[in-house]
Amino acid sequence: MEGLGKTFGAIRAVDDLSFSVRPGAVTGFLGPNGAGKTTTLRMLLGLTRPSAGRALVGDRPYAEHATPARVVGAAIESSGFHPGRTGLGHLEAYAPQAGVARARCRELIEFVGLAAAADRRVGGYSMGMRQRLALATALLGDPPAIVLDEPANGLDPEGIVWLRQLLRTFAGQGRTVLVSSHVLAEVQHTVDDVVIIARGRLVHASSLAELAGLAAPETYVESPAAQALADLSRERGWAARPDGAGLVLTGVPAAEAGAAAYAAGIELHQLASRGTGLEDVFLRLTADPR
Amino acid sequence: MRAALVAEYRKLMSTRMWWLLLLVLAGYLVFIGIVMAASFVFAPEDPDSGEVALHGIDAAKAIYGLTNAVGYVFPLVIGSLAITTEFRHQTITQTLLVEPRRGVMLGAKLLATVPVGLLYGVVGTVAVVGASAPLLAGWGDGAYLTDGSVLQVLALGIVVTALWAMIGAAFGSVVPNQVAAIVVILAFTQFVEPIARLALGAFDATDAIAKFLPGAAADGLIGSSLFAEIGGGAELLSRPVALAVLLAYAGALALAGRFTTLRRDVA
Structure with a gap:
């Protein structure tokens, strides 16, 4: 075209x-x-x-x-x-x-x-x-x-x-x-x-790989010390939203979240990469500017 | 072009419509053939008024021409369906994908209706002759089925039916809306043209125009007009001119369709 x-x-x-x-x-x-x-x-x-x-x-x-x-x-x-x-x-x-x-x-x-x-x-x-x-x-x-x-x-x-x-x-x-x-x-x-x-x-x-590069990785973390995890997230300036018993961190690779929790002495019961939010990129790219 | 022709012919023959309409055409012409033959054969003689007093070979020709005179709506409709069903069911998209040359597509559609029209003509003629000839032969002045001029009427009745199918397809390209096309065809053939022929034929000044109307031109090609015999009055075109006029109708309508319906984007 x-x-x-x-x-x-x-x-x-x-x-x-x-x-x-x-x-x-x-x-x-x-x-x-x-x-x-x-x-x-x-x-x-x-x-x-x-x-x-x-x-x-x-x-x-x-x-x-x-x-x-x-x-x-x-x-x-x-x-x-x-x-x-x-x-x-x-x-x-x-x-x-x-x-x-x-x-x-x-x-x-x-x-x-x-x-x-x-x-x-x-x-x-x-x-x-x-x-x-x-x-x-x-x-x-x-x-x-x-x-x-x-x-x-x-x-x-x-x-x-x-x-x-x-x-x-x-x-x-x-x-x-x-x-x-x-x-x-x-x-x-x-x-x-x-x-x-x-x-x-x-x-x-x-x-598709380059499109994925535009997407922020998402990581799911769950800890029995929920308050400590929330404090850590705030301290680090992570974009976090509650999801079930844990938090979903946007733009934070699983390795980084795990290391930070370890350094802060927070026990994690789940640390899982949610992959990249391709759908979010798609929505962002096609969103009406008005 | 050959591929387009085969494709369009397959489209016409791959739904039930062609034989449904053909059955109705045959039934209708058997009925009309019997009624007309009976009315000529058993009509009381009235030498004073001279009305509806067709005899001998004229009666036979007028009745054998009914395939055209009353049956022409059927080839017109089947021809128009060649185009209008494509728009109704949106198959026109696929049709133009495989044949983007729209003029070729339309030309193939027009030509593909010819064999179907010929079939309608043969079946219609057999129906009307089969129904009326025994009456004419048994109680009237004869069936005249070996007379050369009668055979011409029969053969040209078949040819003209094919032309009607082609004109129908061309008309469909101008009015691609299926319901609208059928309504217009019915209104024109059953109402508008008969009245126009009567009205125009009533005056000398306009009589010359009346014979160029499509139905009158078709009568001219056949060389017999029931319509004229029972009071339409107008004289008929000669056969070559009538053929040219009918082809011109098909050509003009197809051109109009090519530069209106088929020039637009297909949605």
Whole structure:
């Protein structure tokens, strides 16, 4: 994306957005609802015309590829299904333009776990089954790049684990995978890179590890001498909040908290790293400044 | 383009709508065929007034042309559905993902309705002939099913049905809202055009316009008009001109759709 922008009337849905997505990795495209994620993806896929800038897939815009379904496989949130068409019928209707035969449709519908429902009409499909069918549609042309808009919506926990492994496999095969979500936690264990937008603007783009670097570590401590622990925390100027029987210290690594307690002669019954508060960083980055 | 055509054809045939409408079309034309044939065959002779006094080959042609004259709403509707269901169920997004060239997509839709329209034409013609020919042959002046000009009417009735399907698809691109499209098609075919043909045909000054209305042009292509025979009055266009007029309707509507509905962002 280069300086991508889209204006709806007076509203700047996407504003001067530039970022790139690399092959061989899963990139999370994150932002709160209404941040402009879907609009950006629609511009990337030639469904919506940008008011400014451009989006390229390889060397040219998506729509200028001869067989776009063989370049990018996409599942966009608002895309629908004809309720009277079977799952297999849906795939077969889109197969010719992806340049694949009917046999591939049957193969894909089994691959996404819908073999038993292949000849049932989509009207009777659950939300999770529709997500699987949308994914199968995206995969028709065996594309080197995959764009999925909120693919975990409506999937059951088992489906989410399956999707996670699938996306990792695609990245492992060297494909480019771009996945949008409004919940960081949903993709946290899947993505290598993150692109975060808010109010149509880019607020952060880096590897997940770098994003974690922005996050303060959290440590949980619990002591029978609760008062002494509270005093120590105050003395050291730690950001602490009570949590159950103990305290959660923000910005304090477990080693530092442990050493300080030891030096002060405070008995600890629990000293546990809570990891980093990635969700907090995400919320901070995307928070409305007003 | 070939891939787009196959895709659009599969979309049309992969839901139940095409054969449901086809069944209704067949049933409707059997009914109308019997009623019309009976009314011609058993109508009391009234040499003074001359009204509804179709005889011989004219009666046969007028009845065989019913596939077009009363059946044309069916191919129009199935054609319009090719576009409107895509918007109703938001499959248009996926359609444009695999074929971003919107003109190609629309062209493929128009052409993919042709085989469906031909099928409607064949079934409609078989229905109307099957229902009326025995009456005409048994009690009337004959079925005339071996007469060259009658066979022309039958063949062109099939062709014109395919054209109606194409016009329907083009119309759907202008009015992508499914309910609105069907309401407009019903209102126009059952109400607006018959009245316009009567009104325009009533005066010499406007009579020339009436024959260019789509239904009148279709009658012109077939070369028989029940409507004209029972008092519509207007003369018909010659066959080549009528064909050109019908194609022009499809082309003009498709162009309008391409630069309105299909120019917009797809939400």
